Amino acid sequence: MHKPSPPLEGPDAFQDQIRIVLVETSHSGNIGAVARAMKNMGLANLWLVNPNSFPDEASYARAAGASDILDRAQVVPTLDKALEDCVLVMGTSARGRKIPWPVVPPPEAAAIAVENSRSGSVALVFGRENHGLSNDELHRCHYHIHIPSNPDYSSLNLAMAVQVMCYELRMLFLRNLEGGEGSPYLRPMTAPGDAGWDVPPAKVGDVEGFFGHLEQTLHDVDFHRRDNPRQLMSRLRRLFQRAKLDQMEINILRGILSSVQKAAGAQGNAKPTKAGTKPTGQEDGHV
Numbered sequence: 001m002h003k004p005s006p007p008l009e010g011p012d013a014f015q016d017q018i019r020i021v022l023v024e025t026s027h028s029g030n031i032g033a034v035a036r037a038m039k040n041m042g043l044a045n046l047w048l049v050n051p052n053s054f055p056d057e058a059s060y061a062r063a064a065g066a067s068d069i070l071d072r073a074q075v076v077p078t079l080d081k082a083l084e085d086c087v088l089v090m091g092t093s094a095r096g097r098k099i100p101w102p103v104v105p106p107p108e109a110a111a112i113a114v115e116n117s118r119s120g121s122v123a124l125v126f127g128r129e130n131h132g133l134s135n136d137e138l139h140r141c142h143y144h145i146h147i148p149s150n151p152d153y154s155s156l157n158l159a160m161a162v163q164v165m166c167y168e169l170r171m172l173f174l175r176n177l178e179g180g181e182g183s184p185y186l187r188p189m190t191a192p193g194d195a196g197w198d199v200p201p202a203k204v205g206d207v208e209g210f211f212g213h214l215e216q217t218l219h220d221v222d223f224h225r226r227d228n229p230r231q232l233m234s235r236l237r238r239l240f241q242r243a244k245l246d247q248m249e250i251n252i253l254r255g256i257l258s259s260v261q262k263a264a265g266a267q268g269n270a271k272p273t274k275a276g277t278k279p280t281g282q283e284d285g286h287v
């Protein structure tokens with residue numbers, strides 16, 4: 001795959017160098033939706049070639065909080081005007097055309113756009129809702145971008161096609177931030193131990209202490225019979241291991257067990273196992 005250099009920061013950042021060009025958009029609501037899609041992904045440079053109606057209420061209504069992108073949008077009468085100062089033009093199309101042209105999928109297209117944005121403005125061109133870009137317009141492009149949609153229903157809504165490209169640009173930007181693939185924005189945070197989790201993961205000794213306490217409590221309330229253990233403790237172990245408990249969760253669970261023991265009047269014979277001690281009942285040999 002094309003390997004991009006890290007994007008620039010500051011006023012010359014690729015986000016400003018890459019312009020989204022919409023050609024003769026019929027529904028102004030779509031222009032607003034495009035502005036929103038762009039702002040969500042950190043892009044701001046919108047060019048409108050001879051829009052049917054702009055600015056108007058529908059475009060601002062659909063832009064939601066992205067009206068600043070609409071305020072800054074450049075409205076020009078021809079595609080030539082939108083492209084004349086660009087160093088690279090990439091046109092999007094839902095279908096193949098008569099003369100095959102260099103076609104790139106969205107992630108590679110984003111990489112090419114970012115790379116070229118270091119030397120000047122790059123245009124990503126999107127067509128009309130009803131019949132896309134003309135062949136003449138597509139022949140003005142260095143590359144075509146095809147979003148690999150369902151071949152039986154390949155045409156995305158204009159703003160959604162823009163969203164896909166802006167998303168790819170954003171992913172590239174995040175990957176190139178300090179930390180690369182390990183960037184905090186790209187890392188999942190699903191369990192203790194992941195960056196961002198609020199409590200440290202429980203240590204094995206603490207979890208074993210909890211299992212011992214659990215087994216003792218189940219015994220105290222006559223749920224678990226050591227002479228007929230079946231696979232109870234193994235199954236409970238599997239359940240709790242799957243949850244990847246954190247230290248506070250262990251404390252809560254042990255507090256609950258202590259209360260259960262107390263309520264069951266079992267304090268006398270039930271000696272809660274301290275965290276970190278070996279669980280009782282392992283001698284059953286069923287774990």
Ligand code: SAH
Pocket residue numbers: 092093094095125126127128129130131132133145146147148149154155156157158161
């Ligand atoms: N009916 C038109 C498609 C219009 S959709 C046609 O057949 O060409 C409006 C615009 O969204 C397209 O011009 C293109 O810029 C973009 N778009 C929609 N689906 C796309 C896809 N699968 N790949 C790339 N761009 C797409």
